[in-house]
Amino acid sequence: MDWTIIQQALPAYGHGFVLTVWLSLVGIIGSIIVGVIASLLQYFKTPILSQIATAYVELARNTPLLIQLFFLYYAFPVIGWRMSSITAGIIGLIFLGGGYMAEGFTGGFQGVTDSQINSGEALGMNRFQLARYVVFPQGFALSMPALAANVIFLIKETSIFTVIAIPELTNTALDLIGMYYRSNEYLLMLVIGYAIIMIPVILLLNWLERKVRYGAFGD
């Protein structure tokens, strides 16, 4: 271990760290929005749109982010859609994450028990009231574990951005290793960088999961 190497690399890692955090945040928020929309389309069985949503969810979940990014960044320019690597990264991550989130929410909606739905119906609720007051509040609470897993997954997936040369954490480390041929120091910094992001996130999500569960079901 050479401490001067670590010291010199700190600013570069700082930039990579900020970029990873920022891309993760944008990607997670975008994914949740897309996921909510897609899962609602599926829930209300909106004609055509729900089929499109289902096709999208399956395509997003069953293909790797890497190839999705290659498509956006290398193939789309051929038909005239040019975008920066950061734009491609964000669109790719939201495309992927939206599918995962939608699947999680749908699972939550389906987890609401029949007896809950029946008792709502017995109170004379219509389809939308049932969704608004029974299925969604309970369904979102039930999908919290999936949401938490997806958040962790999406943060880690930003490391794939290195293939389109977005200078996030992983790309920063690989660049430095390539330039200076020192791997131990740079890999250690990379691991610590992810630990600094992931450990608080995991703890926060665990706390949030308990809180939401308690708020919705009281246990």
Added chain:
Amino acid sequence: MAHSGINVLFSGSNFDRLLVGLWTSIWIAALSIIIGLLIGTIFGVLRTMPNKIIRCILRVYMEIFRILPSVVLLYLVYYILPRSLHINWPGTWMAVLAFSLWVAAEFSDIVRGALQSVPLAQKESGLALGLSKMQLFLYVLLPQAFKLELPATINLATRVIKTTSILMLISVMDVINVGQQIIEANNQKFPTGVFWVYGLIFFFYFILDYPLSVWAKSLMAKQK
């Protein structure tokens, strides 16, 4: 204009080369899953044992893999093995090692969870029949746990298959690496070839993963 690019897939031996690349991805995924499931089962069983030290070590092992992206894991193996440990393996082996350790970590958690959800009464009625601890796990607890955990295991397998896309990063001749070579070699003749090559690879991954996730979903619906 774009449709002419499709010819790149069938000129020369391109299509066959892509299939060979795909096969590399498939066997690396399959081997890693098999090795990972075996190690993960042992780790998972150990994590239900009373020994606190073993449990703690395995928990930390699992958490490390939860924190680190698979790209980082792959590079850790790729750099540490030859440079610090002086082990010079081909890229494919290093990939199998990295993926197996990752699958083992994730599967150990699945096994532990499933074992803990097998009712205590099952364990006691096994013990009351005079089964040894080993026999209890082998004939009673693990078969029931495997059934519970099958959907999660299939989902893990689909993730391993998708993650093979990062093999190109350590220069393994996987389907994407072959695809890139074909695109570069034919850029002049077929400028829209990139669309078709990546499109085909996208499709390859989809037909590998989609049936598995449908299977996992139907199993989960049945368990409800």
Added chain:
Amino acid sequence: MTEEILKVEHLNKFYGDWQALHDISFNLKKGEVLAILGPSGSGKSTLLRTLNGLENYKNGEIVFHGKKVQPSPKEWQAIRQKIGMVFQSYDLFPNLTVMQNILLAPTKVQKRDRAEVEQEAHHLLKRVNMDQYADTYPRELSGGQQQRVAIVRTLAMKPEVILLDEITASLDPEMVRGIEDIVKKLSENDHMTMILVTHQMNFAKRVADQVLFLEKGRIIEKTPCEQFFTEPQSERAQQFLTDMDF
């Protein structure tokens, strides 16, 4: 003089600071059926589970065939082949068929010949009218049917003592009688030594030779069955029988 098969001496069991069993001593002769009765929370099931090594105990002795049982997992594993146990919730293994459930322990633990055990299993299943279900999975059977299989599963081990822990408590009333008949026949025809814990006084009265009355983890009296139900020695037992409408 009939042979003494099981003896418990000055057994004490604690859960943390709380003492669940106080100075329990009794013995069991070959062919005897002992019913452990008492109000809820009196420690009946705890005592029964202790006799199968499913609960540990602080001090005291369990003597099986004149030999003190060392409280180690290994020793208990060996003894359990001689002391079988049937549970309230049947606890058949859902991943195995009826026949596989029965064969598991005799072939894997006792390493007996598979064909021989299988033949015996069919014979036992016939005795409880379950032979046609040999290849069925437990989830397809009713509670009463599952309990019959659970009894056969224990019998297939050729145990010397069988512990029956509330084996009729989860069953529909019309199924209870059938299970009781099986236990009765085991006693009359096979002279099987048994200890049963139950809340159903009729069951105890029908099959037991001796009654061990327990309250708050203490033995209040041990009385021959007939006498227990007609003229119990202790006031507490009288009160208990009155509470049970007996």
